[in-house]
Amino acid sequence: MRACSEFARKFTLIASLIAVALLLAASPSAAGDASGVLRWGGDSEGGFPYMFPNPSNPDELIGFEVDIVNELADYMGRKPEYVNNAWDNLIPGLERGLYDIAINGLEVTPEHEEAVNFSIPYYKTFLQLATRRENLDITDLESCRGKIVGTLKESYAQMVLEELGDVEVRTYIVEANTYEDLANGRLDAALFDSPIAIYSAGFNPDIKFVGPPIGEITYAIAATKENRELLSEVNEAIVYLRDSGKLREIYDRWNLWSPVMAEEFNDFSPRKVEMTRYDEWAESHRPELTISARLKRYMSFLPAFGWAALVTMKVSIVAMLIAIVLGLVLAITRVFAPKWIGLLATGFVEFMRGTPVLIQLFFIFYGLPNIGIKLSPFWAGAIGLGLNYAAYEAEIYRSGLFAISSTQWEAALALGMTRWQAMREVTLPQAIRVVIPPITNDFISLLKDSSLVSIITMVDLTKAYGQLAAAYYDYFGPGIMVALIYLIIGLPFVKFSRYTERRLAEQDKDGKKGVGRNFYRTSTRWR
Numbered sequence: 001m002r003a004c005s006e007f008a009r010k011f012t013l014i015a016s017l018i019a020v021a022l023l024l025a026a027s028p029s030a031a032g033d034a035s036g037v038l039r040w041g042g043d044s045e046g047g048f049p050y051m052f053p054n055p056s057n058p059d060e061l062i063g064f065e066v067d068i069v070n071e072l073a074d075y076m077g078r079k080p081e082y083v084n085n086a087w088d089n090l091i092p093g094l095e096r097g098l099y100d101i102a103i104n105g106l107e108v109t110p111e112h113e114e115a116v117n118f119s120i121p122y123y124k125t126f127l128q129l130a131t132r133r134e135n136l137d138i139t140d141l142e143s144c145r146g147k148i149v150g151t152l153k154e155s156y157a158q159m160v161l162e163e164l165g166d167v168e169v170r171t172y173i174v175e176a177n178t179y180e181d182l183a184n185g186r187l188d189a190a191l192f193d194s195p196i197a198i199y200s201a202g203f204n205p206d207i208k209f210v211g212p213p214i215g216e217i218t219y220a221i222a223a224t225k226e227n228r229e230l231l232s233e234v235n236e237a238i239v240y241l242r243d244s245g246k247l248r249e250i251y252d253r254w255n256l257w258s259p260v261m262a263e264e265f266n267d268f269s270p271r272k273v274e275m276t277r278y279d280e281w282a283e284s285h286r287p288e289l290t291i292s293a294r295l296k297r298y299m300s301f302l303p304a305f306g307w308a309a310l311v312t313m314k315v316s317i318v319a320m321l322i323a324i325v326l327g328l329v330l331a332i333t334r335v336f337a338p339k340w341i342g343l344l345a346t347g348f349v350e351f352m353r354g355t356p357v358l359i360q361l362f363f364i365f366y367g368l369p370n371i372g373i374k375l376s377p378f379w380a381g382a383i384g385l386g387l388n389y390a391a392y393e394a395e396i397y398r399s400g401l402f403a404i405s406s407t408q409w410e411a412a413l414a415l416g417m418t419r420w421q422a423m424r425e426v427t428l429p430q431a432i433r434v435v436i437p438p439i440t441n442d443f444i445s446l447l448k449d450s451s452l453v454s455i456i457t458m459v460d461l462t463k464a465y466g467q468l469a470a471a472y473y474d475y476f477g478p479g480i481m482v483a484l485i486y487l488i489i490g491l492p493f494v495k496f497s498r499y500t501e502r503r504l505a506e507q508d509k510d511g512k513k514g515v516g517r518n519f520y521r522t523s524t525r526w527r
Helices: 002-026 064-076 087-096 110-115 156-164 175-183 194-201 228-244 246-253 259-265 276-284 291-300 302-336 339-354 357-371 377-403 406-414 419-456 461-472 477-513 515-525
Strands: 037-042 052-054 057-062 079-084 123-132 148-152 168-172 189-193 207-219
Touching: 037 064, 037 087, 052 461, 057 064, 057 302, 064 079, 064 228, 064 246, 087 110, 087 357, 123 156, 123 175, 123 194, 123 259, 148 156, 148 175, 156 168, 156 189, 156 207, 168 175, 175 189, 175 194, 175 207, 175 461, 189 194, 194 207, 228 246, 246 259, 246 276, 291 302, 291 477, 302 339, 302 377, 302 419, 302 461, 302 477, 339 377, 357 377, 357 419, 377 419, 406 419, 419 461, 419 477, 461 477
Parallel strands: 037 079, 148 168, 148 189
Antiparallel strands: 052 057, 123 189, 123 207
């Protein structure tokens, strides 16, 4: 019993030290002068040609909108600072204050204009319909009736398809996944903005473009309703880039100049510069990539995966420490506290277990700022996962406490111990040994669930996988790499669990040899 108690104290001490170290590491540094910084939000997962990892250097973010932001910041005398966020959360993130402006093919629609203010347009385009090459049934938008069509979630294309009617619309967050499903026969057609179609499907021999241009789409930079001064600066910079010809050069390099843009800018002149960026993209996606070249590409992913794995580990460990401590408090409260307090703990447990963790993360990160509680992405993710898993930990601890024979509790009280002493010295140490295996299992589950923090701007291991896989149309090799990394991360905790179980079993054997002496010492300690 003393061995169990000693282990409990060591376990608590180690957990506390780890928690302090991680809290210090995770604490945001003192904010400097942000007046010279232009924070901009976008989504680099499948974001070509807007913004995406450079196929030649995955650590570098490229795209025609990246070039535009760099030119804007240069004209405004600011340093651009990129903040990654899911495309459908860009406007909520803007309202949340995560960045100053949002730019990622944001369409000027009445719904968007109700939430934010837009700059003057920097690009105009149209929707392009695509289908499989052997498909002869779909020739235009009208022929999509009765078919399954994929498009981007919460986009103008989705609205067009819904207005068409009699279409099964399937929405996606990553554009490349849509065309992958189209090529594999899961969709009959795909409808996207022309730049997305050119880069996502233009190199796929199994897909063809059909029908005339559909609708008119205007891209502009979004800012909050209150930030009118910044929006005025952005408009001035866009006018300068347009009149100086810098915007035209960017579009030429990315092969995005079109008759629509020529009419918009009143510029019908020949190409100003070579389409170097488009040619680089085409070269990096040649189908005849050798095995050695593919392996070399995979090796270039390791630094990005390494940093993302650290983010995953940090948020998972902090969340698990929150879950362990809070779960223990909840379990003790339910078992030993007065009934009305126990009911409150029970209500918390049932609520957290009965609602999706994704909804909880959304509420903590985007909902709580409405009442003045603003948490950083790290702390929102760690606290959200920690609160959710605390409910499950509480049930594990409660079952561990009930696994200890009530006679031991009664014997401890008969020896003169208080209820707190009996719990601390007798019941709790033995319960910890019982619950170590399920706690380890819960941590491994939390490690995988940490992928959900990508919805609140954090680039974890799963998010990094999505970004790189979408950029190269390759989900196979990077998927194996990420699976192995998750396995390597979780394996030490499995080993630790087995070690502690074995160690406690050995200590119990040693303790039984002197049971009479140990019992006497225990019985006289609290007299």
